Amino acid sequence: MPHRPDPAPAPPPEIGALHERVLRFYAEQARDLPWRTPGVSPWGVLVSEIMLQQTPVLRVLPRWREWMERWPTPGDLAAAPPGDAVRHWDRLGYPRRALRLHAAAVAIVEQHGGEVPADHAALLALPGIGVYTAAAVAVFAFGQRHAVVDTNVRRVLARAVTGDAEPAPALTRAESRLAEEVLPDDRPTAARWSIAVMELGALVCTARSPRCDACPIADLCRWTRRGRPASTGPARRGQAWAGTDRQVRGRLLAVLREAPGPVTPDILQAAWTTDPVQRERCLDSLVADGLVEPLEDGTFTLPRTR
DNA sequence: TATCCGTGGTG
DNA sequence: TCACCAAGGAT
Incomplete structure (x- = not known):
């Protein structure tokens, strides 16, 4: 067991100072992202999230631009077959998101008159929208006051306020409570703070090699004042990939995305020959997920209905 | 709560 | 080179 010096004791930073520094950082160094442009619709914000x-x-970036040009409103997407959403999702990954975004558009049309709801609970009820995304849309599109807790925010708060190198493996109650506690009282300030902390985590307080020398709160950061001790948590499990169902599903769906129409079984079989049992299992799961639709003539296509 | 769900850039 | 990681959600 190698000896490590105990971390230096350090109190949490003063929150007012944290607000001031992080808000100034965002004002001066925020990226110019298209979904942050004034006048972008709540739908544009939802799609980006x-x-x-x-x-x-x-x-x-390129997918969002194309998507918003093709489907500028929830009604436009809802009117298209879900398979179009999957196809134009291209290779963004996790294609079930495309299906859920389409389903969300349908729900927005049917239940909210075609307008993205501003209410956190109503957003949370939409397909593919969890606690984070509901808060993000409520805050970034409607300027409401909610804690927006994504991986960036968790990392910044873990380091700056708690003093740890990394947040817990999964979001804890303590983290949510902390995010609420540091949220400015004033509504517009809270909204700016939420996006500003995320930006700090994305640009400076990064996971692998944080740029502490360029950090606007380095002198306030509890982790830094403790001497930046290494993470004490368990090593994270890596994401297995080679030979997994995820790889096979991705390969099968890529064939369907790139085909102009229905695909015959032999084409799909050629897409994965290593393990036919696995290939069939994955095709079945894609059908079960609604990402693939089997036709009566034995061919397969991206979903046309639902 | 742990696991599954894509894809590709990178330190 | 290759494990790690990127504005999570659903089950």
Whole structure:
């Protein structure tokens, strides 16, 4: 067991100072992202949030632009077959998001008159929208006051306020409580703070090699004042990939995305020959998920109805 | 709560 | 090079 020096004791930072620094950082250094442009519709914000789930900004940018041009309102997307959403999702990954976004558009049309609801609970009830995304849309599109707790915010708060190198493996009650506690009282300030903390986590307080030398709150950061001790938590489990069902599903769906129409079984079989049993299981699961529709003539297509 | 669900860039 | 990671959600 190698000896490590105990972390230096340090109190949590003063919250007012944290607000001031982080808000100034955002005012001066925020990225110019299209879904942050004044006048962007709540629908545009919602679409960006779904696309950004587990997906880097640089990969989302072109897809978001094309999506908003093709389907500028929830009604436009709802009128299209779900398979079109899956096809134009392209290679953003986790294609069930495309299906859920389509389902959300349908629900917005049927239950909210075609307008994205501003209410957090109403947003949360939509397909594909969880606690994070509901808060993000309520705050970024409607300027409401909610704690927006994504992986960036969790990391910044873990370091700056709690003093740990990393947040817990999964969101804890304590983290949610902390995010509420540090949220400014004033509504517009709270909204700016929420996006500002995320931006700090995305640009400076990053997971792998944080740029502490360029951090606007380095002198306030509890983790830094403790000497930046290494993470004490358990090592994270890596995401297995080679040979997994995820890889096979991705390969099968890529074939269907790129085909102009229905695809015969032999084409799908050629897409994964390593393990036919696994291939069939994955095709079945894609059908069960609604990502693939089997036709009566034995061919397969992206979903046309539902 | 742990696991599954894509894709591709990168330190 | 390759494990890690990127504005999570559903079950």
